Amino acid sequence: MALIVQKFGGTSVGSTEKIKNVAKRVLRYQQQGHQMVVVLSAMSGQTDKLLGFAADMQRLPDLRETDMLLATGEQITIALLAMAIKEAGSDAVSLLGDQVRIITDAMHTKARIREIETELIKKHLDAGRVVVVAGFQGVTTEGDLTTLGRGGSDTTAVALAAALKADSCEIYTDVEGVYTTDPNICAEARKIDMITYDEMLELASLGAKVLEIRSVGLAKRYKVPLHVRSTFSENEGTWVVEEDRLMESMLVSGITYSRKEARITIRNVPDQPGVASKIFLPISNAGVLVDMIIQNTREGQMTDITFTVLRADYLRTMEILKETVKDIGAESVNGDESIAKVSIVGVGMRNHSGIATTMFQVMAHEGINIMMISTSEIKVSCIIAEKYTELAVRTLHTAFALDKSKQPVEE
Numbered sequence: 001m002a003l004i005v006q007k008f009g010g011t012s013v014g015s016t017e018k019i020k021n022v023a024k025r026v027l028r029y030q031q032q033g034h035q036m037v038v039v040l041s042a043m044s045g046q047t048d049k050l051l052g053f054a055a056d057m058q059r060l061p062d063l064r065e066t067d068m069l070l071a072t073g074e075q076i077t078i079a080l081l082a083m084a085i086k087e088a089g090s091d092a093v094s095l096l097g098d099q100v101r102i103i104t105d106a107m108h109t110k111a112r113i114r115e116i117e118t119e120l121i122k123k124h125l126d127a128g129r130v131v132v133v134a135g136f137q138g139v140t141t142e143g144d145l146t147t148l149g150r151g152g153s154d155t156t157a158v159a160l161a162a163a164l165k166a167d168s169c170e171i172y173t174d175v176e177g178v179y180t181t182d183p184n185i186c187a188e189a190r191k192i193d194m195i196t197y198d199e200m201l202e203l204a205s206l207g208a209k210v211l212e213i214r215s216v217g218l219a220k221r222y223k224v225p226l227h228v229r230s231t232f233s234e235n236e237g238t239w240v241v242e243e244d245r246l247m248e249s250m251l252v253s254g255i256t257y258s259r260k261e262a263r264i265t266i267r268n269v270p271d272q273p274g275v276a277s278k279i280f281l282p283i284s285n286a287g288v289l290v291d292m293i294i295q296n297t298r299e300g301q302m303t304d305i306t307f308t309v310l311r312a313d314y315l316r317t318m319e320i321l322k323e324t325v326k327d328i329g330a331e332s333v334n335g336d337e338s339i340a341k342v343s344i345v346g347v348g349m350r351n352h353s354g355i356a357t358t359m360f361q362v363m364a365h366e367g368i369n370i371m372m373i374s375t376s377e378i379k380v381s382c383i384i385a386e387k388y389t390e391l392a393v394r395t396l397h398t399a400f401a402l403d404k405s406k407q408p409v410e411e
């Protein structure tokens with residue numbers, strides 16, 4: 001008998017019919033003798049709909065009240081699944097984050113889990129019930145409801161699997177697993193059978209939303225093997241595992257893209273000590289995260305500084321910089337919201353040279369201008385014009401032979 005945590009995403013619970021199908025799958029596992037904890041998202045589109053209501057009420061919606069509102073989405077699906085399971089003749093109980101006591105900090109709309117009490121869940125499991133837990137939400141020690149950030153149900157599932165020392169954690173979604181790139185924009189994308197936590201962390205942080213990045217970090221830390229698979233088939237999906245379980249490392253394991261960033265350039269900045277901190281301190285004080293930064297040296301005593309921020313923070317950042325530009329005596333600030341970040345990721349890149357060059361050649365051949373570049377041991381990212389996103393992803397996918405099942409492997 002195993003203890004299994006299963007998480008079903010928004011499209012998997014998008015209608016009452018789909019929830020009935022989830023009930024069937026869960027019960028099949030239970031009938032095999034397993035103890036089942038099920039984590040659900042809200043129905044697809046529901047969280048966005050609720051955010052739309054909030055925006056109608058307040059120009060900048062209050063974050064505590066936003067969490068009160070968003071937490072209702074998952075309450076609907078968990079209650080419905082518990083009913084479906086009971087209708088099928090078994091027993092189930094639905095629990096909200098505050099009933100389980102998923103304790104978080106008070107950073108409303110992006111709270112982090114501090115601890116999870118497991119007593120109540122274990123009591124229900126021992127009584128033979130399927131325990132259905134609301135994903136994406138928790139509660140502060142003060143009793144305020146919180147949410148964990150978009151896509152946060154993945155994090156709830158992995159955190160529960162770690163706290164309960166579950167035997168496995170299955171993430172059910174609308175694709176067959178983790179692919180070499182987003183299968184919804186590249187028909188040649190291939191399902192990956194096994195991937196390391198580190199590669200998955202890079203893929204997630206660079207835009208592959210199939211797993212929320214914090215869930216991958218938690219899985220790595222607590223050694224929770226993840227199985228990402230489809231709600232709509234019985235096929236094996238993708239296993240996310242530790243590196244030593246992989247016999248061969250792919251040179252490049254995936255291509256990602258993100259359209260969530262914007263680029264900002266400050267021109268003719270006096271090239272003096274302290275200028276970078278004068279630019280970036282007010283930005284970070286406003287809670288804005290800066291991703292890539294490039295400083296160009298120019299003739300004389302002047303330099304240009306270019307960097308990227310999330311598009312959601314773009315206007316706020318430009319406001320702040322208008323003041324900064326005057327303050328430091330720079331010439332101007334301008335920006336571009338229609339950019340995309342396209343990246344190649346793979347642990348095999350550590351010991352190989354020339355991979356970045358191949359990426360640049362591919363872009364050049366397609367006439368795609370690279371505006372910024374950033375590299376790490378296991379990834380290369382380029383900022384390009386947004387309109388070339390699909391073209392770049394597809395040509396890189398082919399250039400690195402990701403559409404072929406036999407790929408170059410690390411020696």
Ligand code: ADP
Nearest residue numbers: 009010011173174178179181182184208209210
């Ligand atoms: P859920 O609602 O089940 O959490 P998400 O929409 O959050 O599902 O994540 C699944 C989606 O992630 C897929 O439909 C796919 O378009 C997208 N995606 C992006 N990159 C990848 C990738 N490398 N592999 C698989 N899916 C990806």
Ligand code: ASP
Nearest residue numbers: 041047136150151152153
């Ligand atoms: N319902 C939340 C969202 O849409 C959490 C999740 O689906 O994981 O972001």
Ligand code: MG
Nearest residue numbers: 009151209210
């Ligand atoms: Mg998701």
